[in-house]
Amino acid sequence: MSLDFDTRFEPAYGQAVPIADGVVRLTANNPSPFTFHGTNSYIVGKDTLAVIDPGPDDDAHLDALMRFIAGRPVSHILVSHTHRDHSPLAARLKTLTGAKTVAEGPHRTARALRLGEVPALDASSDTDFVPDLAIGDSGLVDGDGWALRAVLTPGHAANHAAFALEGTGILFSADHVMAWSTSIVAPPDGAMSDYMASLDRLIERDDRFYLPGHGGLVTAPQKFVRGLKAHRKMRERAILERLAAGDRSIPDIVKAIYRDTDPRLFGAASLSVLAHLEDLVGTGRVVSDGAPSLEATYAPAP
Ligand SMILES: [Zn+2]
CATH class of the missing domain: 1.10.10.10 (Winged helix-like DNA-binding domain superfamily/Winged helix DNA-binding domain)
Structure with a gap:
């Protein structure tokens, strides 16, 4: 089975890019070999909003998010996992909007650390973030005209969650499945056995397309995830x-x-x-x- 990566992507820093009805993407200007053109934040809703992955602690990105929010109520800030390119801006965004933060849980490694062991991804981990609401698998948060369901997908990070936008076939797949590259699975932060089980988890679903944490859409996601597994x-x-x-x-x-x-x-x-x-x-x-x-x-x- 062939695996075709799609590296076409226009980050449009500072702009809200419409993706679907009631879904926009704002990309933070933090490009690197690991983040591609930068971290994608998504805003869901029209009246009451949810922000998925606020991103790195970056002034320009916070300004861009607040410009799009434009005074509308934000009920939830959802965090896919506690890496520094995804969760740190949650704190300032919460202060400005009063939104509740939602994630699987605080940062942790996939297995217990050995004596003296420093996790390989320690410098990129956000150990400060603690969600207001710890969401379990299939847990639901909703607002005006939208509902987001957690699909726990450990592997890249132990607390990694994807979020399904109910009734649309859209899955926010974060760093578990991305169109431009495979996901980094590095012990002890993540685990290959978890990652493979999380791919199987997505194969069982019938999502129409994925909106990842970096880069563009994953179209034909079933075929792509089978390719990742292969x-x-x-x-x-x-x-x-x-x-x-x-x-x-x-x-x-x-x-x-x-x-x-x-x-x-x-x-x-x-x-x-x-x-x-x-x-x-x-x-x-x-x-x-x-x-x-x-x-x-x-x-x-x-
Ligand atoms: Zn990331």
Whole structure:
């Protein structure tokens, strides 16, 4: 199955881009290899509004959001996960609007930290954010003419949630599924087993299109998510093949299987290989000397 990424995107910083009836997108000016052109915030509703992913703590982006809101009541600020490109602006937006913040929960890692372990994504995690309302799977928040249902999708982050706009076929997929790139899955912040289960979760749904946290729409989402799953399975096979061929370390495996990757992303690639190895060790297909880590050595299970 082929996986076609769509990297066409016009961020239109500072402008509210209409996407669907009662849905606009505002992109923050925080481009990077990890955020593409920047973080997408979405505003839902016409009279009473909801903001999905306010974004990084950025003055210009806050001004753009407030200009579009234009004094209308904002009832909820929904946060997909607690990474610094998504949640920090919630605090100032809440002060200005009085809206209630909603998320699965505060920041946490997918597994308990080992003694002395610093999570790889620590610098990009927002540990200050605590939602007013901790929403569970299928939890609903609603306003004038709209209702948003939480679809918990851990993997990229342990507290990652997507939100379905009821009755429209629109899913705000945040960083779980994006059209321009695969999602970063890096232990201990995220977990490959969770990520794969969250892809299955979306395959079971019948959404029409996704509005991600970075880049443009995911059209034909079922086919795309199947492609993402196949892509990870292919990477898993490639890792098993490298181990069978004698590679024993993550740097050796990365060098062999990420030949076409931007070198700035080698760190992320290493974490992705670690995520696969953690899953492979957990399911008994690979052995490691001690707990799986970037420095550990690995071998096929006997
Ligand atoms: Zn992000």
